[in-house]
Amino acid sequence: MRSYLWYLARRFGQFVLVVFVGINIVFFVTHATPIDPVEQAISSATQFGQSDPRAVEIMRKALRELYGLDGSIWQQYLTFWRRLATGDFGPSLSAFPTSVSTLIGQALPWTAGLLSTSTLVAWCVGNFMGGLAGYYRKNRLLKGLGIVATGLQPIPSYIMSLVVLILFGYLWPILPISGGVEMNIHPGFTFSFLGSVAAHSLLPVLSLALITIGAWFVGMRSLVSNIVAEDYVVYAELAGVDRHKILTSYVMRNALAPQLTGLALSLGGIFNGAIITEVVFGYPGLGTLLVRGVNSGDYSLVLGIASISIIAVATAVFAIDLLYPLLDPRVKVR
């Protein structure tokens, strides 16, 4: 137990270090961008309308004061960490004075729902099929599925998104292709709202899941292929243990440990958003928000999303590190 606590403390130290370094890197990278949010604001305010040069000078001065960009980068750095300690990322510069936390709070449930669903679907289907294919290596149907899955795997997400969009949005237009929910529907725990959310998520989930199923499939098949050659599996077969039991209890269970690590990392990564998929399907998630933040030079927003992503991935890795010694006695805590 003592050694486990020491292991836990070391892992926690690593977790804190990763988060601190990661957020610092993002802070300095975003602040090094040549995009100036004040000039972006002036550009959007004057691009089509009045643009008296005297007025622009007045606007520039006023906005610079309002956005608090007059201080040095170190003052901004200290302010950022002070705010972050209270869970506040400050106001968005492109949607001033709405807070970054509010914007992230609006987008996060959509991304989390979309990516956790697609990740879990892909993980379950890919591992299940991969496990079967690794164990029943001569089965033609599973061989065929393997070819399909590995064929889908290298397809870029934007191509897959466009393919399913054209298939189910145009050639066989049975699914909504835009947005997270039907227009003019009141949000709430009603069948119509939840059904609409589910319907609108089908194509994005499909496009994301199809390309990731292949990766899980290939990984699981190869793990199972190795495990079936292990002595304890051979002995179990020779001893006449039921094949179904061998597959589930002896083979797949042992093969799942590394796949669980991958799942945790993937779930941690859902806070990055699925930028291309969200943009193609007009999905209201973090990916779309991030693109808008980058394009408008809103480094408060970019920093907020990136910080959450860093914390999420680091937390997922930390959780796995903590659980591993409990799940797999072969992992030592020294």
Place this chain on the structure above:
Amino acid sequence: MKAALFCLTATFLAGSISEQAFAQASFLAGIPRNEVLIAENPEGRITNPTWFNIWVVNHGSNSNGLQQLGMDTLWYIDPDAGIDGVWDNSLASDKPSYNSDFTEMTVKLRDGIYWSDGVEFTADDVVYTVETQMKNPTTTWGPGFLASVDSVTAPDKNTVVFKLKRANSRFHSLFTVRWNACWIMPKHVFEKQADPTKFEFNPPVTLGPYTLKSFDPNGAWYIWQRRDDWQRTTLGRFGEPGPKYVAYIDPGPPDKRVILQLNHELDIIHDTTPEGVFTLAKQSPSSHFWFKGFPYAHPDPTLPAVVFNHDIDAFKNRDVRWALTLLIDMKAVSMASYRGAATISAIAVPPTGLYPKYYFDPLEDWLKNFEIDTGKSKYKPYDPTVAQQIADLLRPTMGDKIPKDPKEIATAFGRGWWKPNPQVATELLERAGFKKTGGKWMKPDGTPFSITMLVEGDQRPVMTRAGTMIVQEWRQFGIDAKTQAYPSDFFPRVASGDFEAAMAWSVETWGGHPDLSFFLDSWHSEFVKPAGQRQPPRNWQRWSNPELDKIIEQVRAIGFDDPKGVDLGQQFIKLAVQEMPIIPLMSYNVFTCMDTTYWTGYPSAETDPYTDPVPNWANTKYMMVKLKPVEKK
């Protein structure tokens, strides 16, 4: 094993069935499709959708219907013919009235106009709008008022008097819609707020003919409902708006917009790619365009051009600028950028709206006779047949979509452009001290003549393709030219002066009115910043010229409608041809596609050019009274 496969198959079938069940659902709950007009919001998904305080910089969205359907101001100038002439007195009952030295402007307002909450609109609202924004320079129009307004008063409920800090014959343009203008604030709503710049204004109280019905808290759509008392809005003069509801939506990337219109789920595409329009023209009989054939697009009164940075030594020389112009084959640029669907312009105003009448037709002979003297030869560079040649190039593949009548060709494709002539370009460059060595052009100081053309990349693919073609033509001539894509922060970078040449625009006009001050006033040398400082809009090229200053000062001294304005405009155009500070290319053609499945009465160049169909322009409100539901047979 069999059980597992059975489970897989069952799961797949269940998924398919549920997909089909969901597919029966409409995409718009609770509103009959034939009562709603669905238009694209080109701003996409809105970052802070709950903000309707349009007076604050970086508020939610302009193009979500707010400025088109909910706002109103004193005057509108249409970029095309206008619903009842180009000029519309909207909240004002008459045109602006200035004193003799343009230091005072008096406005008379309409009677009987009401806010959507039933409160009457009065002069106090106008005064409040100006004073509130002057107190808050972070508002969109506050700085403009601070620069110009000394005081604003309301002697009675229908009169507003502005006393100005200095003579300003164009002060009314702050309240005159081109694309937008300063919208009037509801005093009775905002005066209750401690800080009007932190007030969301949700839901907005509107002066326009629609009110907000509902919106997506994630910013993808906004639905507006026609006011029951639409007669008490300024649009009531023209009849009842046709659509009971108008939805502004984020339809996603260009391909998806085309799919949505093919499925009749998007009535107005704001803009798409040339290829997208060609697809709709072929596959969607119900799609309607500004031009019934090529170029389909609406030419906006904006002039994409090669904008030189005049702080760069090479571009300070007129001969160099002209030499680069004479290396461009406009036919190739038109085909590369708009796939031929461009409306070209050889002069520094866009060939749109009423400008052919004011500027292009009267100057055609002057252009034909315009001559360049290189010192070695004389050359008349204007070729009046370039648009005709583009039409002829397209006819074999596009057939009857290409007009044959020269007048129609001029309206659709423009008129002439400059004839490429490498020999004259060589003579001009040599006179400027440039030399060609080993197939490469060298500057007078012996270093290679290189040009980096800034383009917006994927953010504006049509202009990027135009820039790439021009750069190729320069390279073929021996100039070390290349493009640099800079999709984000493009105009702020141009303003910073950190560029050599850019595919951009520094000319934007009213379209329907010949006055050029909308862009030209800012070209006065008093506003040109030294290198290293940010240049205010719109003289991105930082060009200054004493003759130009004289023209601008004369424009300032005359009234907005003074006929001398056209003459001064023509003088500017001639000066711009002689000096070529930017290379004019074409109007900004917007591929707006309108579906006639549910609505009819859209504007069209040939039959009824009553307004710009591009739905993010505030003039879109005039379209509402012309649109009628299609009767189902």
